[in-house]
Amino acid sequence: MLLVGAALVPGGGPQIMVTALYLSGAAPLSAQLADTIASDGDALLPAIAVAAKADLVACLCSAVPALIGGYGGYAAVEAGRRGHAGSPPTPSAGGTPIR
Numbered sequence: 001m002l003l004v005g006a007a008l009v010p011g012g013g014p015q016i017m018v019t020a021l022y023l024s025g026a027a028p029l030s031a032q033l034a035d036t037i038a039s040d041g042d043a044l045l046p047a048i049a050v051a052a053k054a055d056l057v058a059c060l061c062s063a064v065p066a067l068i069g070g071y072g073g074y075a076a077v078e079a080g081r082r083g084h085a086g087s088p089p090t091p092s093a094g095g096t097p098i099r
Helices: 003-007 013-024 029-038 045-050 052-081
Strands: none
Touching (some): 045 052
């Protein structure tokens, strides 16, 4: 979840980078989800100038749900793609589902 750190940088540039990594296959969907949750865009630029400490608290308040959402998304989507628990049974050679 290193890409959540990119979302803590104000502005839209890091989000474009994470999206490009996702579209190229270098980052999983869960990283894109976590980045989207943590992204504040340009909203925190004035807060940095006025109260840098408050900006840090706001970043942490958005990073925690982003990490939870990212890891939850990984468990729900990415782990299911790899055949872990929760994925549908695969058919056997005879064409009937494995039970």
